[in-house]
Amino acid sequence: MDGDRPGAVRARGITKTFGDVVALDGIALDVAPGRIHGLVGPNGAGKTTLLGLLLGLAVADSGSLEILGAPVGRALAAPEGVAGFVDGPGLYPSLTARQNLAALATLHGRDAKGPAIDDALARTGLTDVADDRTRGFSLGMRQRLGLAAALLTEPRLLVLDEPANGLDPAGKRHVHQVLTELAADGTSVVLSSHRMDDVEALCSEVTILATGRVVYSGPLSELATDRQELDYRLVTSDPAAARRVAADVPELRLVGDPATLVVRARVPALDDLVTRLVKAGVALRELAPVVSPLEAAFLALTDRSPVGAEAQEGRS
Incomplete structure (x- = not known):
């Protein structure tokens, strides 16, 4: 980890079951401050379950989990400074993009009419549709608005599930730029993606899951060696x-x-x-x-x- 700063994520022996289904089986994960960490694996590997634990949407059956240096032991107990979404962002379809962000800002005790909302919309490329109702938004536009919502909280750990899903090239460029800038400023990002090109473009580290277990976790560069055919x-x-x-x-x-x-x-x-x-x-x-x-x-x-x-x- 970076100097004396606590790790953004430190998980050891995390298990999670749903009935007879073992979703996570002894997971270990380390995410350092200011890193973009990719989470990849086949469908059903446990990625969404793990992201949910990081966001405090569920609690592990066993093991230890620390987020931003604080132990997490119960659901809905993620520490301040964590933001993101799993299975797509939750939006009010009858409200505009700006109104959605204003409602979220109010919920978090922030200024609903301040420049932060305009800045979040601009950074995610949504200024031109800021006053459109989200009911008509495409998948990619909803993903970008979800990222804009996360930016309002000035997160130290950002957890994203398929953030590039449905994005056109311009939208992808906006998202990549935002995530890169956040990491450069010290924010840690954990993202899952089925798009290997996005992971390779953004991530310095990657964890590969299969059937609820970690089969590789470490620098992306170590996967590309002269010994690999x-x-x-x-x-x-x-x-x-x-x-x-x-x-x-x-x-x-x-x-x-x-x-x-x-x-x-x-x-x-x-x-x-x-x-x-x-x-x-x-x-x-x-x-x-x-x-x-x-x-x-x-x-x-x-x-x-x-x-x-x-x-x-x-x-x-």
Whole structure:
């Protein structure tokens, strides 16, 4: 953790059951101040349950949970400084975006007519629809308004469930910018997402859940190592010549559709291929992993489809 500052989240041995269903099974989680921590896993892995515990919407059956340095032992007891939403933000559909925020500000004893509301609307890109009733808002607009509502409380821990859900590129850009700025100012963010590109763009750390258990928790960078074998798609000036060159590279395999040049290799073998292509006079126009390092780790650690070009069909 950062110096003498308490961790934003410290969980040990957290379990939670619903009848015969074990939603969380011995969960450990650490989130440092000023970090954006990603929470990923298949449907039913326990992500929403864990987020609910962080927001004080439920209490664990066993284990210890500290949030912002304070122990949490009962429902609806999250300490001051925690904000966010699970399963989408709760809004009053008959009120406008501005009125929704004003109502929330009043509930929290804050100024319902001050500049904070305009600032929250502007930061989330909702100024132009501030006086529209939320009944007609799209999913993405509701998500952004939920984030604006959380900003009103000036949180030290922000907990978000699929914050980029339904966002267009402009909306996603607004949300990414807000979260990055919050982290830079010392706010901790825990977010769940099915979009690996969002997690990779935002998060420095990630926890991967499967069947209620942590299968990986740590820096995102450790999931992408030279030892990890991935599939890479290449676009070159001469596909036939590139395929012949690739066939001679040790510890590298051609995979996938013969019409597309896809190779399976670790980073050293991939570097060897690039060097050989240059020497052969073949221009390399594009080189990208078929599956990102995070998604590859997700698939492997959660025992999903095999990683590679043939794994593309049926991914979610």
